[in-house]
């Protein structure tokens with residue numbers, strides 16, 4: 001050890017140009033120190049500039065750094081800390097939010113299913129927001145609408161408070177979802193949106209329900225009011241007095257087409273995080289076991305979702 005130190009001092013002595021010019025050496029050291037100081041300063045400045053601009057670029061990331069999140073790491077792609085433009089999440093700013101979409105077809109039990117989801121105080125499902133044509137005219141209006149919904153800036157009767165833990169809506173296959181599937185899949189994967197596919201196994205029943213619902217749109221059997229969903233046995237009995245006529249010539253083709261559409265949807269969105277449920281299964285098992293598992297995966301601490 002001592003030897004090495006000695007060698008080192010010897011070396012430095014050798015490197016020294018001359019013992020006679022200590023002023024030159026001092027100058028060199030000073031210049032070097034100044035240059036180094038300037039360099040350090042410039043790095044500091046760059047970093048503070050960066051943090052200022054990124055604050056505007058990505059509020060969500062900044063928000064996250066303030067939050068002490070002790071969630072499962074595998075869940076990180078799926079939790080969000082939105083920063084709504086229209087209100088402040090105040091004390092719930094650090095509550096993670098899960099994003100979902102219920103993908104379904106008309107007359108498949110999705111209205112009922114959505115009511116069930118919305119019975120949780122911290123879950124908001126905003127209905128068929130893409131039933132309005134302007135919102136699904138083109139990809140940009142679809143993505144803009146999605147951004148608003150998932151940023152908690154979309155207001156419907158289902159909107160909850162700043163403490164929402166899961167936010168989503170209902171999307172029917174014929175509402176622009178299939179036409180723009182590429183961009184939507186990309187969006188869902190980027191943002192970690194989970195899909196709940198809800199379909200009906202019995203497509204003939206779905207068809208009958210669809211025909212009856214179309215008929216009631218103008219017939220308005222319930223005291224002159226059209227109802228897509230009934231809330232009592234009496235209402236159900238009244239609506240069921242109508243017996244739709246099924247076109248037997250096209251029946252098989254129609255059913256095949258429906259089946260094909262469902263399979264296509266499952267294929268298009270296979271790369272997303274998704275979960276498939278069938279209305280009939282929900283009805284059969286009244287403890288909604290699959291829903292429980294799904295919601296557990298979503299990370300929502302559940303109150304009991306129990307079907308009466």
Ligand SMILES: *[C@@H]1O[C@H](CO)[C@@H](O)[C@H](O)[C@H]1NC(C)=O
Nearest residue numbers: 092095121122163301302303
């Ligand atoms: C809803 O969110 C609030 C705020 O995070 C929380 O205190 C409450 O326990 C949640 N309710 C349920 C039923 O999960």
Ligand SMILES: *[C@@H]1O[C@H](CO)[C@@H](O)[C@H](O)[C@H]1NC(C)=O
Nearest residue numbers: 133134135137138139140141
């Ligand atoms: C997309 O649709 C919206 C709403 O209908 C419209 O205002 C907008 O100009 C359209 N954008 C493009 C790129 O076509």
Ligand SMILES: *[C@@H]1O[C@H](CO)[C@@H](O)[C@H](O)[C@H]1NC(C)=O
Nearest residue numbers: 245246247248249250251253
């Ligand atoms: C039944 O479907 C066939 C084939 O699509 C069509 O040509 C025919 O007009 C339909 N009949 C009725 C009564 O709608």
Ligand SMILES: *[C@@H]1O[C@H](CO)[C@@H](O)[C@H](O)[C@H]1NC(C)=O
Nearest residue numbers: 284285286287288289290292
């Ligand atoms: C319903 O689901 C629960 C929970 O998974 C299960 O224990 C039960 O056996 C199921 N009941 C029926 C009738 O399938």
